[in-house]
Amino acid sequence: MEFKNSLEFAQKLDVVDPLREYRDEFHFPQVKGKDVIYFTGNSLGLQPKRSQKFVDDIMKDWKDLAVEGHFHAEKPWWDYHERLAAPLAKVVGAKTQEVSVMNTLTVNLHMLMVSFYRPTQKRFKIICEEKAFPSDQYMLNSQVEFHGLDPKTAIVEVKKRSSGNFWHTQDVIDKINEVGDELALVLIGGVNYYNGQVFNMEAITKAAKAQGAFVGWDLAHGVGNVALKLHEWDVDFAAWCSYKYMNSGPGNASGIFVNEKYLNSKDIPRFEGWWGTKKETRFLMKPEFEPMENADAWQVSNPPVLSLAPYLASLEMFDEVGMETLITKRKLIVAYLEFILQEIDKETDGSFEIITPEDRGCQLSVFLHGQGKELFNYLMENGVVTDWREPNVIRLAPAPFYCSFADMYNFGQILKSGIQAKK
Numbered sequence: 001m002e003f004k005n006s007l008e009f010a011q012k013l014d015v016v017d018p019l020r021e022y023r024d025e026f027h028f029p030q031v032k033g034k035d036v037i038y039f040t041g042n043s044l045g046l047q048p049k050r051s052q053k054f055v056d057d058i059m060k061d062w063k064d065l066a067v068e069g070h071f072h073a074e075k076p077w078w079d080y081h082e083r084l085a086a087p088l089a090k091v092v093g094a095k096t097q098e099v100s101v102m103n104t105l106t107v108n109l110h111m112l113m114v115s116f117y118r119p120t121q122k123r124f125k126i127i128c129e130e131k132a133f134p135s136d137q138y139m140l141n142s143q144v145e146f147h148g149l150d151p152k153t154a155i156v157e158v159k160k161r162s163s164g165n166f167w168h169t170q171d172v173i174d175k176i177n178e179v180g181d182e183l184a185l186v187l188i189g190g191v192n193y194y195n196g197q198v199f200n201m202e203a204i205t206k207a208a209k210a211q212g213a214f215v216g217w218d219l220a221h222g223v224g225n226v227a228l229k230l231h232e233w234d235v236d237f238a239a240w241c242s243y244k245y246m247n248s249g250p251g252n253a254s255g256i257f258v259n260e261k262y263l264n265s266k267d268i269p270r271f272e273g274w275w276g277t278k279k280e281t282r283f284l285m286k287p288e289f290e291p292m293e294n295a296d297a298w299q300v301s302n303p304p305v306l307s308l309a310p311y312l313a314s315l316e317m318f319d320e321v322g323m324e325t326l327i328t329k330r331k332l333i334v335a336y337l338e339f340i341l342q343e344i345d346k347e348t349d350g351s352f353e354i355i356t357p358e359d360r361g362c363q364l365s366v367f368l369h370g371q372g373k374e375l376f377n378y379l380m381e382n383g384v385v386t387d388w389r390e391p392n393v394i395r396l397a398p399a400p401f402y403c404s405f406a407d408m409y410n411f412g413q414i415l416k417s418g419i420q421a422k423k
């Protein structure tokens, strides 16, 4: 398709957008009396209007039923989390029994490390990407130290090439083969938070398993964004948060994937709690732990239903629309945004550069030459919400659920006037 940098062209794309009606399903913040152009769905997704009712329902049941709500609420609380597994499994390409919702992301990574990182004298190394998301670095370091090992030798980072802004799949695979039988685990952010790169999860998983290692993916930026086939790729485990592209609300619950082959496996230990025991006998309060036969065996506590409520509302929307439709629109709107950026770049004499490689999802990271924070501030003042990363990068993520093509055009015009005003 030949793109045009015009409002008329953008509006034509909006008219044929199969998701156009969903824009109105979300609350947009306002700047100067107008809906903002929201590019930070990769950080905190907008609030779906329908999530209010899901939360209100819980508040009402709590008010009217109190403790009886556990079993007699409209959606009983004691197994509320089970409602999320089936729609979420579709989003991540898993079987329903491989998915569960609990805790928060970094907590779940720790919990899954208990199961999947059990270093031996020979096999103790972890491969991750250099400059992983800080929480993941702290998590990995503290796990390694917990086992009495030194992160300097146990953690092996795959670097970007000196000339480039991204990781080469071959470099990851070469590193896996180099570490060989010392490799215990590969744990990488499947979609990088900084440059927006999508790793070749299938190829990396295969290479790591060929060396006899476990493979886990942090999908904070992947879930609800890119095509995931965790089961088919034979991934061992994964975890993600739900407040980025999944629009579930600030700090909200995390999802986990545990490959079906480890369900009911005596070889895989866990940290356990009462919500991981069999439903049928849970309230007999017996001393023996009888694990649930699905990923709920990793559940520890009774579910935080007030946070699961907006997550369930959001999953209902993902289920209505399906990942395929979201991904089709995402590809088109990101391509259009890139085109708009290139046009504005030409008109303003090379003011910036896109550092996101071709293997990408929703996010374009733009390195600003010359001007930095003041341009970011100008955008914010003019109703464009982006986010800023040191040293000089803005990240733009046009979430397909609620961003329009006209947003992309209008953003280009505001960006241009911002650059010109500061020149």
Ligand SMILES: *Cc1c(COP(=O)(O)O)cnc(C)c1O
Pocket (backbone or CB within 6 Å): 104, 105, 106, 107, 133, 135, 136, 189, 193, 218, 220, 221, 241, 251
């Ligand atoms: C957003 C994000 C997190 C956040 O973790 P929380 O425990 O939910 O605060 C962790 N890792 C990555 C890669 C992220 O992008």
